[in-house]
Amino acid sequence: MPSSATTSTLTAAFVSDRPLLWGLCYRLTGSAADADDIVQETFVRAVEHPPRRPQDPWRPWLVRVAVNLARDVLRRRRRRRYVGPWLPSPIDTGDEAAVPAVEPVLAGGDTTAGRYDMLESVSYAFLIALEALTPQQRAVLLLRDVFDYDVREAAAALGISAASVKVTHHRARARMAAYDRARCIPTRGLQERTRTAIERLVAALIGGNVRDAERLLAAGVRAFSDGGGEFHAARVPLVGPERVARFYTNIATRGALGARAEIRMLNGLPALVTSLRARRPGYAPLFVTRLDLDRDGRVERVYSVLATRKLTAIVP
Numbered sequence: 527m528p529s530s531a532t533t534s535t536l537t538a539a540f541v542s543d544r545p546l547l548w549g550l551c552y553r554l555t556g557s558a559a560d561a562d563d564i565v566q567e568t569f570v571r572a573v574e575h576p577p578r579r580p581q582d583p584w585r586p587w588l589v590r591v592a593v594n595l596a597r598d599v600l601r602r603r604r605r606r607r608y609v610g611p612w613l614p615s616p617i618d619t620g621d622e623a624a625v626p627a628v629e630p631v632l633a634g635g636d637t638t639a640g641r642y643d644m645l646e647s648v649s650y651a652f653l654i655a656l657e658a659l660t661p662q663q664r665a666v667l668l669l670r671d672v673f674d675y676d677v678r679e680a681a682a683a684l685g686i687s688a689a690s691v692k693v694t695h696h697r698a699r700a701r702m703a704a705y706d707r708a709r710c711i712p713t714r715g716l717q718e719r720t721r722t723a724i725e726r727l728v729a730a731l732i733g734g735n736v737r738d739a740e741r742l743l744a745a746g747v748r749a750f751s752d753g754g755g756e757f758h759a760a761r762v763p764l765v766g767p768e769r770v771a772r773f774y775t776n777i778a779t780r781g782a783l784g785a786r787a788e789i790r791m792l793n794g795l796p797a798l799v800t801s802l803r804a805r806r807p808g809y810a811p812l813f814v815t816r817l818d819l820d821r822d823g824r825v826e827r828v829y830s831v832l833a834t835r836k837l838t839a840i841v842p
Contacts, residue, residue: 536572539584544569546585546673547592549644553668554596554661555603556614556653558839564599568592589683593665600661609755611763613831614653616792616814617839619645623714624794643711645794647672650816650829651710653793655702662686663698670695710818712794721796723817723825724789728798731771731778739771744824749773754833757810770828792816792840801842810834812842 544565551561568591577587624645646652647668656664665684669675670691680695681688699706710716723742730738749770753759764770787800797816805811810832818827831837 535584536569536576539572539588540569543585543588547588549648550589550668550673551592551596552615552617553647553653553656553672554593554664555599556656557599557836558615558617559835560596560599562838564592564595567595586679586682590685593669593683594685597661597665600664609753610759610761611750611752612657613750613752613829613836614650614793615836615839616797616816616831617648619648619791619794621791622794623717624712641671644672646709646711649710649712649794651705651818655705658701659698663694663701666691666694667698667702671699716819717791717795719819719823720817721789723819723823724796724798727774727817727825728778728787731775734775734779736768736771736775739775740767742825743767743770744820744822744826747824747826747828749828749830751830752833752836753810754835756834757832758808759810759830759832774828799840799842812837812840814840 547565547568548561551564552558555561555564568588571591572584572588577584622645624643642652656667659667662684666680669680669683670677675683677688677691681691684691686694727739727742730736730742745767747765747767747770749760749764751759751761760773764773785800785802787798789796790799791797792799792814793816795816797814799812799814801812802809813830813832814837815828815830817825818829820826
C-alpha cells in the first residue's frame with residue numbers, strides 16, 4: 527500500500543496532470559471513451575505499483591504508463607474487424623479558434639517541434655490523418671509536434687532510444703505530408719464558413735431540395751457513417767453529390783418531425799448534434815454530423831458518428 531505522503535502526492539498529480547494525460551490519450555486513440563479508460567487505468571497502476579522513487583516527479587511516470595496503454599489500445603483496435611468506416615469520437619472544444627503557429631525554420635530546412643496547435647490537433651482532419659501512422663509513429667509525432675517534448679523526453683516516455691525517436695519522427699512526418707500540404711487549422715474564418723455551410727445544407731435537406739443540396743457539395747464529395755454495426759448506417763463511403771444529397775435528404779425528411787438538432791463547436795469546428803425524441807429500432811438516438819469544406823466553400827467530406835461508444839463525450 528502506498529504511504530499517506532505518496533497518496534497525497536498522487537492525488538495532487540491526478541488533479542494537475544489528468545487533463546494532460548486525457549488530451550494525449552485522446553489524440554493517440556481518437557476515442558474519448560478509450561482516453562477515459564486509459565487515464566483511469568494509469569492512476570490505478572500508480573496506486574498499485576507506484577514508482578520506486580516516490581520523491582521523483584509523477585508526470586513523466588504517468589505519461590509513460592498512459593502512452594504505453596494507449597499504444598496497446600491502438601494495436602488491439604487495428605487487429606479487430608470494424609463494421610463500416612472508423613471515425614474519431616467528437617468532443618466539445620468550445621468557442622475557441624486556433625491561431626496558426628509561426629514555425630521557425632532550422633538549419634537544413636527542418637522546423638521546431640510544436641508545429642501543430644492544440645486545437646488543430648483534435649480536428650477531424652488531423653485525427654484521420656494520424657490513422658495512417660503506426661502506433662509508435664503516432665506517439666512520437668504527438669509528443670514532439672503537439673506536446674513539444676524534446677528528443678530525450680520523448681525517448682524516456684516511450685522507452686526507446688533517442689536515435690529511434692529521430693528516425694520514427696522523420697517517418698511520421700513523411701506520412702503526414704499530404705495533411706501538411708492542406709492543413710485544417712480551425713481559424714475563426716473557417717469556423718464561420720463551416721457554420722454557414724451547415725445551415726444552408728440543413729435547410730436544403732429538410733426542405734427536400736435535393737438539387738439545392740447537390741449545389742452545396744463538391745464534385746468529389748464523400749460521406750462516411752460510423753454506426754459501429756450498432757445502428758443503420760452506410761457501411762461504405764457514399765461518393766458524389768447526387769448519392770450524398772439523396773441519402774441525407776431521405777434521412778432529414780424522415781426524421782425532421784421527431785428530431786432536435788443544434789450546432790455546437792466540436793473538434794474545433796461547428797458540427798450538427800441531432801437527437802431523436804422517440805426511440806426507433808435500428809436508429810441512433812443521438813448522432814453527430816460534421817463537414818469539411820474545400821477551398822471554394824463546398825462540402826467535400828461529410829462525417830456522421832452514430833456509434834454509442836463514440837459519443838460518450840457528447841451530452842444530448
